[in-house]
Amino acid sequence: MTHILVLVHSQGGNCLTLAEQALKGAESQPGMTAQLKRVPELEEEEALRAHPWTGRVYAERIHPLPVASIDDLAQADGVILGSGTRYGGMSAAMKSFLEKASPVWRTNAVYGRPAGVMAVASTPHGGVEQAALGMMVQLMHLGMLIVPCGYATPLLQRAGSPYGAMAIAGGAAGRTLSEDDLAVAHYLGQRVAEVTLQLGPKHLPADK
């Protein structure tokens, strides 16, 4: 079976909700398996659980997720990354995970494989695009082929972004994800799965 890794860093659950939809979208394609994992946390467990806004969500929904290893990334046929926006970029936890993936870079383990990105910010111009584009750049260093959302479906006129599944939610304003936001994430999962299946099994280039 072909396999997609949905890899998320979420503290308040918004990116996780998008990731759950992307997972369903990927799994909707016959012949595709998918798994949702979180990147290792950089913050202290105790501090994450004690956070006044996000502690409960972290304890109930995020901590129970399996933690991804670099090997999970190496073995994936396709990848979908999701991160909350932190000071106008992806989270340090996501970036740290990707930086530790140098064995994947060295061995070309995901070279030429499809990847999509998701990001959530709490404010409309707070850097959600930069978070998504930053993840894309790192994926390109691994040789991955970016699968964007584009505008092939009218859904993208109402939510998301041509770059990927992006949304505004959380933070002090307490915005929640819309049904359209969820549908875009589902669509992205489906698209990454379709392209991954079209490419067929992995074929690793012998040399970089």
Ligand SMILES: Cc1cc2nc3c(=O)[nH]c(=O)nc-3n(C[C@H](O)[C@H](O)[C@H](O)COP(=O)(O)O)c2cc1C
């Ligand atoms: C340390 C930190 C930095 C943040 N920086 C930004 C930011 O630059 N722009 C923004 O719009 N939101 C920012 N946020 C808000 C989050 O992006 C927002 O709450 C989002 O919903 C987080 O996704 P999550 O619920 O999956 O963790 C920040 C949150 C934290 C904790």
